[in-house]
Amino acid sequence: MNHIQKICILGGGTAGWMTAAGLAEKLKHSDIAITLIESEQIGTVGVGEATLPHIRYFNETLGIHEPTFMKATKATFKLGIEFCDWGKIGDRYIHPFGDFGQPINHISFHHFWVNARQSGDTTRLSDYSYPIIAAELGRFQYPDPDPSKIESTFGYAYQFDASLYAGFLRQHAEANGVTRIEGKATESQLDSETGFVKNLILENGEQISADLFVDCSGFRGVLIEQALKTGYEDWSEWLPCNRAIAVPTKSGPANLRPYTQATARTAGWQWRIPLQHRTGNGHVYWNEFISDDEALAQLMDNLDADPLADPKQLFFKTGKRKKLWHKNVVAIGLSGGFLEPLESTSIYLIQEGITELLQLFPDMYFPDSDIDEYNRRMDLHFDRVRDFLLLHYVATQREDSEMWRHFRSLTLPDSLQEKIDAWLHRGHIIKYEIGAFLPPSWVAVLVGQNLIPNNYDRRVDHLSEQEQFKTMEQIRKAVAFAAGNTAPQQDFINRIGANAALSPEASA
Numbered sequence: 001m002n003h004i005q006k007i008c009i010l011g012g013g014t015a016g017w018m019t020a021a022g023l024a025e026k027l028k029h030s031d032i033a034i035t036l037i038e039s040e041q042i043g044t045v046g047v048g049e050a051t052l053p054h055i056r057y058f059n060e061t062l063g064i065h066e067p068t069f070m071k072a073t074k075a076t077f078k079l080g081i082e083f084c085d086w087g088k089i090g091d092r093y094i095h096p097f098g099d100f101g102q103p104i105n106h107i108s109f110h111h112f113w114v115n116a117r118q119s120g121d122t123t124r125l126s127d128y129s130y131p132i133i134a135a136e137l138g139r140f141q142y143p144d145p146d147p148s149k150i151e152s153t154f155g156y157a158y159q160f161d162a163s164l165y166a167g168f169l170r171q172h173a174e175a176n177g178v179t180r181i182e183g184k185a186t187e188s189q190l191d192s193e194t195g196f197v198k199n200l201i202l203e204n205g206e207q208i209s210a211d212l213f214v215d216c217s218g219f220r221g222v223l224i225e226q227a228l229k230t231g232y233e234d235w236s237e238w239l240p241c242n243r244a245i246a247v248p249t250k251s252g253p254a255n256l257r258p259y260t261q262a263t264a265r266t267a268g269w270q271w272r273i274p275l276q277h278r279t280g281n282g283h284v285y286w287n288e289f290i291s292d293d294e295a296l297a298q299l300m301d302n303l304d305a306d307p308l309a310d311p312k313q314l315f316f317k318t319g320k321r322k323k324l325w326h327k328n329v330v331a332i333g334l335s336g337g338f339l340e341p342l343e344s345t346s347i348y349l350i351q352e353g354i355t356e357l358l359q360l361f362p363d364m365y366f367p368d369s370d371i372d373e374y375n376r377r378m379d380l381h382f383d384r385v386r387d388f389l390l391l392h393y394v395a396t397q398r399e400d401s402e403m404w405r406h407f408r409s410l411t412l413p414d415s416l417q418e419k420i421d422a423w424l425h426r427g428h429i430i431k432y433e434i435g436a437f438l439p440p441s442w443v444a445v446l447v448g449q450n451l452i453p454n455n456y457d458r459r460v461d462h463l464s465e466q467e468q469f470k471t472m473e474q475i476r477k478a479v480a481f482a483a484g485n486t487a488p489q490q491d492f493i494n495r496i497g498a499n500a501a502l503s504p505e506a507s508a
């Protein structure tokens with residue numbers, strides 16, 4: 001028998017239950033048995049509320065009904081992230097999940113904006129983005145299916161309670177045959193010849209064997225690190241923030257905003273994530289330049305509503321495992337690596353880990369070529385997120401604290417330096433096949449943090465300035481009109497039946 005018969009997932013956080021639900025759905029017509037082990041005694045990390053649009057495809061693959069999911073997870077819609085005080089103190093911009101304007105003669109819109117700016121026009125690039133203006137007005141509607149309309153030029157994600165999401169997926173996974181075992185794994189046994197993990201031993205003595213193990217045990221990395229000693233690539237050199245304090249608050253003035261906020265502070269940044277029933281807040285910081293007490297005080301001073309629980313402290317080291325797949329263990333979630341949550345990328349990386357695993361699903365031979373390909377692709381996903389996060393820290397004019405001065409003199413990874421150089425030279429964004437962030441995301445952050453190209457695509461000049469300005473003005477007006485006619489997000493949530501307060505479980 002050379003096909004996999006038993007899969008064991010260790011961990012029941014967001015990563016564990018996403019993996020269980022994803023694998024169970026795709027493998028439901030096979031005879032593969034899937035077991036998930038989790039320990040209530042250990043618990044989950046308990047944070048992670050903002051997502052990227054990719055999650056919609058994950059949910060769709062599972063056949064999840066959006067309003068039911070939104071009610072169950074108390075989700076709001078997310079059109080992007082507002083960054084405050086990143087380029088300079090007082091700056092604000094939204095990184096939208098969507099385009100700026102529409103291409104003119106197949107040339108990206110931002111080139112026309114750069115040209116207009118060089119001629120003295122002061123209109124914000126944001127004014128040409130439907131998702132930005134809708135977000136600023138607190139509005140939401142689904143993208144229009146007609147691609148010629150400006151209301152079609154965006155995607156959306158969610159802000160939700162990740163623990164409720166894990167619970168929601170658990171039902172889905174169990175309905176597709178996943179067996180859950182409550183218990184703490186205390187030991188793992190390796191095959192003496194191959195070094196593969198053979199068994200997990202639980203605290204009660206139970207022995208769980210499997211052909212393939214997925215390590216979703218969180219920062220501990222019980223299998224990938226404690227058992228297989230795979231090693232960790234430390235990226236603190238580039239992303240040095242290493243601690244966070246999280247605290248939920250009552251719904252505040254931010255709650256009807258269909259976007260997450262990330263406000264730069266002296267030694268890190270603060271998140272605010274509006275859910276239907278509360279707001280998630282947290283301060284991510286570098287302990288080299290701020291004490292835990294000061295970081296907590298900064299967070300508490302900047303809440304916009306009363307706390308609902310005691311603040312929770314978290315410790316981390318940014319980076320990733322040297323191999324996300326090693327022998328018969330695949331690390332998905334925090335066990336595989338962690339990049340700070342500035343652009344809500346962890347759940348996205350979990351999803352990519354599951355998708356790539358399904359594409360390269362092994363047989364009992366575990367061919368090196370497939371394992372290497374998985375690791376190569378996942379490395380690219382991680383590298384590109386790292387570069388995008390680092391961009392926020394280095395595309396800045398801030399020098400008002402030691403952390404910001406540190407970033408001014410940092411040597412960047414070549415891949416990021418090349419991207420910035422190409423942009424500054426003529427507004428070109430280098431594109432990749434793999435990577436979460438498409439050119440408009442890079443444009444949003446670069447322009448939002450005041451890195452304006454010196455030049456633009458010269459094909460812009462094939463159109464007279466008069467024609468260019470007329471077309472741009474039409475787009476700006478269409479954006480303002482369409483966003484102005486979009487419903488407030490709360491009305492939209494009510495209309496589609498996704499208001500958690502109206503569900504029978506709401507009082508629970």
Ligand SMILES: Cc1cc2nc3c(=O)[nH]c(=O)nc-3n(C[C@H](O)[C@H](O)[C@H](O)COP(=O)(O)OP(=O)(O)OC[C@H]3O[C@@H](n4cnc5c(N)ncnc54)[C@H](O)[C@@H]3O)c2cc1C
Nearest residue numbers: 011012013014015044045048050185218333334341346347
């Ligand atoms: C400060 C912070 C903010 C974040 N914000 C975001 C965000 O906005 N968006 C986003 O996408 N992501 C965010 N993340 C990341 C997100 O929280 C995680 O990616 C996500 O929760 C997945 O975690 P996990 O399932 O890998 O680990 P965990 O939640 O830690 O789950 C680990 C599981 O393994 C089990 N386990 C561990 N050891 C054993 C054992 N020996 N035996 C049995 N079971 C065991 C535990 O019981 C638990 O079930 C954030 C992370 C941090 C630290």
